[in-house]
Amino acid sequence: MAIADDAAVAPNQSPGLVCAHHHLYSALARGMPAPPRTPSNFMEILELVWWRLDRALDADTIEWSAKLGALEALERGCTAIVDHHESPNAIEGSLSIIADACAEVGVRVNCAYGITDRHGPAGAAAGLAENDRFLTAGGRGMVGLHAAFTCEPDTIAAAAEPARTHGVGVHVHVAEGESDTWTDLRGHTADDWWLVHGVHLPDDHGLQGTIVHNPRSNMNNAVGYARPTRFANPIGLGTDGIGADMLDEFRVAFVRAREHDVTTTPDDVWAWLEAGWDLMPEARADIVTWNYAPIDPWRLAYSPGVSPIHVDIDGERVLENGRSTRVDADEIRAKAAEAAQRLFTKLEAL
Numbered sequence: 001m002a003i004a005d006d007a008a009v010a011p012n013q014s015p016g017l018v019c020a021h022h023h024l025y026s027a028l029a030r031g032m033p034a035p036p037r038t039p040s041n042f043m044e045i046l047e048l049v050w051w052r053l054d055r056a057l058d059a060d061t062i063e064w065s066a067k068l069g070a071l072e073a074l075e076r077g078c079t080a081i082v083d084h085h086e087s088p089n090a091i092e093g094s095l096s097i098i099a100d101a102c103a104e105v106g107v108r109v110n111c112a113y114g115i116t117d118r119h120g121p122a123g124a125a126a127g128l129a130e131n132d133r134f135l136t137a138g139g140r141g142m143v144g145l146h147a148a149f150t151c152e153p154d155t156i157a158a159a160a161e162p163a164r165t166h167g168v169g170v171h172v173h174v175a176e177g178e179s180d181t182w183t184d185l186r187g188h189t190a191d192d193w194w195l196v197h198g199v200h201l202p203d204d205h206g207l208q209g210t211i212v213h214n215p216r217s218n219m220n221n222a223v224g225y226a227r228p229t230r231f232a233n234p235i236g237l238g239t240d241g242i243g244a245d246m247l248d249e250f251r252v253a254f255v256r257a258r259e260h261d262v263t264t265t266p267d268d269v270w271a272w273l274e275a276g277w278d279l280m281p282e283a284r285a286d287i288v289t290w291n292y293a294p295i296d297p298w299r300l301a302y303s304p305g306v307s308p309i310h311v312d313i314d315g316e317r318v319l320e321n322g323r324s325t326r327v328d329a330d331e332i333r334a335k336a337a338e339a340a341q342r343l344f345t346k347l348e349a350l
Ligand SMILES: [Zn+2]
Pocket: 021, 022, 023, 084, 173, 196, 240, 241
């Protein structure tokens, strides 16, 4: 088990956990107005909820959602976030807003803008330009693609190009729902690609990259179970925007895996956290001190409610006795709540 090899050595310590797929912009979505009608399948959830919310985002709401999401990650011992962002009416500069917000809280982030043809060729070009701008300026990230089913083949090829130039992967949703066609990705993928979900991929899909499993989100959207153990690819663990409590996601991933195959062990599922450390290796040297010992997958799988006491990131104590040392958590929550109200007002006008 990797835990013993890392900087964290005490029985109640672990490395910083990594959320391998997040949407920080969803932090303000809780409490949002109900959609015009109840979505009855995955495509309608996208159309009636998420593709309306992302159109309502502006620079201000992107900033406060990222600060709140980063704070909530830190408070759960997650020190590194792999984020996938879309804000079609506020594209340029959006990745820098997210990176700056996370830096203020002290949490590591890998940013990507989800390029898509949903808003026409100009929208796709603006998304591509934002990824390239951010990476050229030295930002930590990948090139984002929303999903193959919302992109023209030329757009997929155009995203793969700057990823190669910058030496990073492409962060893309793949085969989340049954209608989410993915075969246009063939011939483009590489080992550093980040393939999110893969629920409806066949075992012999032929795509290269890490498959990031998001069990709670998949259940919430009723898209099915990805059965990640069937893939030869490395497997990562993400939340798909439902917070960044990786111990909680680990427990959900474990019981979901057990429901499918009762011989699955907590060690098997804990190993899915490794992919996050491969992408964000500095998080391994971060130290989370928990209110429980020993930090062992077999115990954690059956121990809800384990919480961080302290978090040290890059040698700095950024969470002390459960409180952020860098930012005023109460102020962030209050400002984020105000920003959420502005977002909801815009959303209702869409
Ligand atoms: Zn996602």
